[in-house]
Amino acid sequence: MKSLSRRSALKLGISGAAMLAAINPALALVKITVTGGNFTPLPIAIPNFASSNPAFGQQMSDIVRSNLKGSGLFSLIDTSSLPQNVGNISANPDFSIWRATGADAVVMGQVENTGQIEGSVRVWDTQAAEQVVGKSYASNSSGSRRIAHQISDAIYTSLTGEGGYFDTRIVFVAETGPKANRTKRLAIMDLDGSNLQYLTSGKTLALTPRFSANGKLLTYLNFDNGLPRVYLLDLASGRQQSIGNFGQMTFSPRFSPDGRSLVFSVEQGGATNLYAMAIGSNKPSQLTSGSAIDTGASYSPDGQKIAFESDRGGSQQIYIMGAGGGGAQRISYGKGSYSTPVFSPKGDLIAFTRQSGGQFHVGTMKPDGSSERILVSSFHAEGPSWAPNGRVIMFFKDPGGNSGPQLYSVDVWGRNEQKIQTPTFASDPAWSPLLS
Amino acid sequence: MNIKTLSASFFRIFAMLALVVFVSACARTPATDLNAGGTAAAGSQQEFLVTVGDRVFFETGSSVISATGQQTLDKQAAWLSRYSNYRIMIEGHADERGTREYNIALGARRAAAVVNYLISRGVSSTRITSKSFGKERPVAVCNDISCWSQNRRSVTVVN
Numbered sequence: 001m002k003s004l005s006r007r008s009a010l011k012l013g014i015s016g017a018a019m020l021a022a023i024n025p026a027l028a029l030v031k032i033t034v035t036g037g038n039f040t041p042l043p044i045a046i047p048n049f050a051s052s053n054p055a056f057g058q059q060m061s062d063i064v065r066s067n068l069k070g071s072g073l074f075s076l077i078d079t080s081s082l083p084q085n086v087g088n089i090s091a092n093p094d095f096s097i098w099r100a101t102g103a104d105a106v107v108m109g110q111v112e113n114t115g116q117i118e119g120s121v122r123v124w125d126t127q128a129a130e131q132v133v134g135k136s137y138a139s140n141s142s143g144s145r146r147i148a149h150q151i152s153d154a155i156y157t158s159l160t161g162e163g164g165y166f167d168t169r170i171v172f173v174a175e176t177g178p179k180a181n182r183t184k185r186l187a188i189m190d191l192d193g194s195n196l197q198y199l200t201s202g203k204t205l206a207l208t209p210r211f212s213a214n215g216k217l218l219t220y221l222n223f224d225n226g227l228p229r230v231y232l233l234d235l236a237s238g239r240q241q242s243i244g245n246f247g248q249m250t251f252s253p254r255f256s257p258d259g260r261s262l263v264f265s266v267e268q269g270g271a272t273n274l275y276a277m278a279i280g281s282n283k284p285s286q287l288t289s290g291s292a293i294d295t296g297a298s299y300s301p302d303g304q305k306i307a308f309e310s311d312r313g314g315s316q317q318i319y320i321m322g323a324g325g326g327g328a329q330r331i332s333y334g335k336g337s338y339s340t341p342v343f344s345p346k347g348d349l350i351a352f353t354r355q356s357g358g359q360f361h362v363g364t365m366k367p368d369g370s371s372e373r374i375l376v377s378s379f380h381a382e383g384p385s386w387a388p389n390g391r392v393i394m395f396f397k398d399p400g401g402n403s404g405p406q407l408y409s410v411d412v413w414g415r416n417e418q419k420i421q422t423p424t425f426a427s428d429p430a431w432s433p434l435l436s
Numbered sequence: 437m438n439i440k441t442l443s444a445s446f447f448r449i450f451a452m453l454a455l456v457v458f459v460s461a462c463a464r465t466p467a468t469d470l471n472a473g474g475t476a477a478a479g480s481q482q483e484f485l486v487t488v489g490d491r492v493f494f495e496t497g498s499s500v501i502s503a504t505g506q507q508t509l510d511k512q513a514a515w516l517s518r519y520s521n522y523r524i525m526i527e528g529h530a531d532e533r534g535t536r537e538y539n540i541a542l543g544a545r546r547a548a549a550v551v552n553y554l555i556s557r558g559v560s561s562t563r564i565t566s567k568s569f570g571k572e573r574p575v576a577v578c579n580d581i582s583c584w585s586q587n588r589r590s591v592t593v594v595n
Contacts, residue, residue, distance in 0.1 A: 179577045205572055207536060221540075227567050228540060249544060249568060252537040265541065267568070270499070270548025272541040293541040309538065315497075316538055339535040351534050379579075382535050400532065400579040428536070 005048040007042065007104055007125050007132070007159055041075040042159060043102050044068065047087040048079065049109035049119075056144075057086065060111045060119065063148035063192070067166045068155060071392075072416030089122050095129040105132065107155055111147070116140055119147040123158045133158035145194060150436065163389035168193060169432040170394065171209040171218060172365070174198065175404050175425035182404075184427075186220060187385065188235070193421050198261065199233060200240070206231075208252065208383075208428050215433045219243075219253040219262055230264050244282050246275065252295045256323075257303045263287070265295040274308060274325070287325030296341045298350075299323065300367065307331075307341035307367070309348050314406050318352060320367060331369030340383055343367070345433075346390035349412065353382045353395075357382040362395045364412060380405075385431045394429040479519045484594050488515045492550065494588040496533070499545040501553055509550065512592055513557035524559075525593040526550050526566040529573060531584035536570060543568030550590045 046065050050056030068074045079085070083097045087108035098106045103126055110120045119138045123132040135154045137147050139279040143366070146167055153164025164170040174187040185202035186209050189195060200206040205223040212218070218233040224242055228249040232238045241249070247266035254263055261278045273291040277284040288294045292312035299306055306323050309316050313330065316337040321328040332338035336356025343350055349364040354374070360381045363374040387393070391412050398405040404425030476483040484490060489512075492505030501509065515524060528547030530539035547566035555561050576583035 180574055182572070184572070207572070226593070248566070251540050265537070267541055267544045270545040270552075272544065293538060293545065295537045295541050296535075311538075316535075339538055355534075380532070398532075404576050 007127065017213065022311060028388045039413070041073055042104050043077055044074045044105045044107065044155075045077040045082055045101055045103035045157075046079070046107040046109075047082050049111045050087050050089065051111050051113075053113060053328070054086070056113050057109075057111055060144065060148045060151075061087075061109060063145060064107070064109070064152045064155065067149065067152035067192075070418065071156060072128055072411060073156075073160060077101050079228050089120050089134075093124050093126070095124070095126050098124075098126045099185065105159055111144075113141070115143065117147050119151055121151045121154055123155050145190065145192070146435070149190075152432070158169070162391055164434065165387035165389050165392060165431075167435045168388060169215075170407070170420070170436065171199070171211065171430045171432070172396075172407060172422065172426045173428040174422065175427060176202075179402055179404070186218070186233070187422075187426075189422070196423065199235075199238070209233075209430045210254050211430050211432050212255045213257055213433060214249060214259055215435065217255070217259070218253060218430070219264075221251045221253070226267050228262070230262065243277065243279070244284075246284055254298055257301050263297040263299065263306060265297070274306070276323070276325075285325075288328070296340050300343045301345055301347040301393050305367070307343060309339040309341060316355075318350070318365075318369070331365070331367070333370075334372060342384055342386060344386050344390040345388055348390065351384035351386060353384065362393065363411070364393075371410075373414065375410050375412070376408070376417060381408075383428050385429050386432050388433045392430055396427040396429060398427070447521060461488070481522075481594050484512075484515060484522075484592075489513055490593070491591045493585060493587045494546055494590075496531070496584075496588065497542070499542070499549045501549055509553050510557060513554055513559050516554075516559050516563070516594075522594045523563045523565070524554075524586045525595065526554075526564060527573075527591045527593060528566065528568040529587055529589050529591070530571045531587040532574060533584055536572075540568050540570035541569050546588075546590050550592070 032412050036401045037237050049057040049061040065076050069076050089108045089110045094108055106124045106126055109121045120136040122134040125132050133154055138148050139147055149167040152166040156164045168191045169188055171188045173184050175182050175184050177183045183202045184205045184207045186199040187196050188199055195319040207221045208302055209218050209220040216235055220231055221228050222231040228251045230243045230250040230253040231240055247268040249267040250264055261276055263276045266275050271291045272295055273289055274287040274297050275284040276287055292310050294308055294310045297306050297308040304323055305320055307320050310319050316339045317330050318338045318341045319328040319330050320330040336354055338352050340353040341350045350367055351364050354361040359377050360376045362376045362381050362384050365372040378397045379400055384393045384395045392409055394409045396405040396407050405427040407420035407426045407429045449583045476486045492508050526547045528543030530542045547568055551564050565571050574587040576586040
């Protein structure tokens with residue numbers, strides 16, 4: 001039997017243990033490697049990138065190393081112990097020397113900053129002694145960090161078989177001031193925290209931002225003249241406008257996968273129901289009816305279904321219905337209440353917030369409600385948003401009292417929880433699609 | 437004293453200390469400054485705040501108006517029928533132990549319950565508007581039920 005390289009093992013591990021078992025139950029060794037607490041990050045060697053400006057080469061390779069280490073899927077071999085301090089993209093590596101460092105993969109890069117930024121990367125599998133991927137990138141002079149993120153995505157994708165997520169941005173609610181009268185405004189930053197900009201003035205409460213599928217528009221809740229209203233924001237122009245006044249309040253908006261319509265909640269007389277509306281049509285169509293609270297709607301990636309939360313049965317639970325409304329089926333059945341369902345971009349999982357036992361939890365379940373997995377438990381955790389590859393989730397935790405919320409990420413296996421640095425308290429993260 | 441009783445008494449002392457710290461750390465914004473209301477003019481907004489009461493409280497997740505809440509709203513309705521030049525805005529609020537969007541809807545449901553009750557007591561619907569702040573505007577800030585119960589409220593703002 002041909003032995004499976006550890007790189008292949010990583011790929012299978014990312015796909016999940018269940019799928020692995022389906023592929024070949026005999027691969028027990030691999031299963032041990034990649035499941036649960038026994039997961040072993042893939043050892044990878046990244047010498048500094050070659051450059052006519054060595055400081056720039058080091059700076060770019062530092063960003064890449066930081067990204068890959070931060071994913072939790074790779075362990076970086078100490079650069080001081082590498083047989084070669086600076087990479088060479090022109091030559092085939094001597095695989096026996098690289099295998100001796102313990103590296104299963106070695107990354108060679110070259111970057112130049114001469115008016116425009118150029119970057120090339122080659123990823124080699126030291127066990128199979130072959131190239132995994134080779135790519136080149138270019139951008140204008142301000143794009144060096146993005147080139148480093150694109151290189152990181154190429155490495156991540158080549159070794160895991162999953163899409164990347166480093167070349168992305170995060171929109172969130174930046175919170176400042178005393179808790180009883182807190183200013184909440186939208187801010188956008190690169191995933192690594194750089195290039196932060198504020199998108200709303202802070203004069204009104206702005207909450208629950210969500211990206212359109214192409215990353216160019218946001219929809220969010222703005223307390224326009226004190227009343228919650230769904231807004232659209234064009235990121236290129238900064239233009240912001242209400243989608244129209246329907247009912248007493250409109251809130252909890254989210255784009256359809258094709259970006260042409262929105263689903264949102266309309267409150268009237270204490271009842272909250274779901275509506276969908278083609279953007280610009282000014283004609284919302286009602287999807288749910290009754291006196292319950294129906295909110296937190298999220299389309300499946302194929303646009304055929306909507307997951308939402310409703311207290312129609314007494315407590316908040318997650319339901320699934322057709323995108324045209326009707327035939328809602330409850331899918332959450334654990335103890336406590338469930339809310340904020342969000343379909344993964346891959347469509348294989350729904351992330352949610354669960355409250356039980358005096359705690360908040362962020363978890364995932366399959367769209368039929370099976371295979372529930374709690375990823376994080378905390379005094380207060382809420383509001384999951386998916387990375388474009390469907391393998392990492394961002395959310396916020398709040399310790400309560402006079403303190404405030406902070407953003408965190410965790411992978412779908414419940415590993416590698418990390419705090420996302422923001423200059424202020426931050427809530428309601430929205431993860432953009434890949435920028436390119 | 438064995439280890440078990442030692443740790444039990446330790447826990448009691450710690451719990452007492454924790455309670456003291458908690459209470460003192462619990463910064464409450466008073467609903468109204470009662471001391472300032474000694475000479476509220478009849479028919480003034482201050483009189484409404486001081487002698488009628490501008491808010492009612494709710495149980496966790498509930499929009500049912502309690503007997504105490506009904507008494508407050510009865511007084512509000514009587515005051516509003518006497519001073520018919522005022523319009524009112526009902527603000528619905530939720531505590532922080534819920535998710536953001538649901539709490540906006542829950543605040544609206546509480547506001548609607550108050551609006552309906554006031555209408556049933558003779559206040560014209562044309563004088564009433566309402567909105568929800570969800571959990572975004574707490575009045576009491578701490579990590580226990582003493583604060584959460586003050587934040588699950590509706591507030592009647594006269595203007």
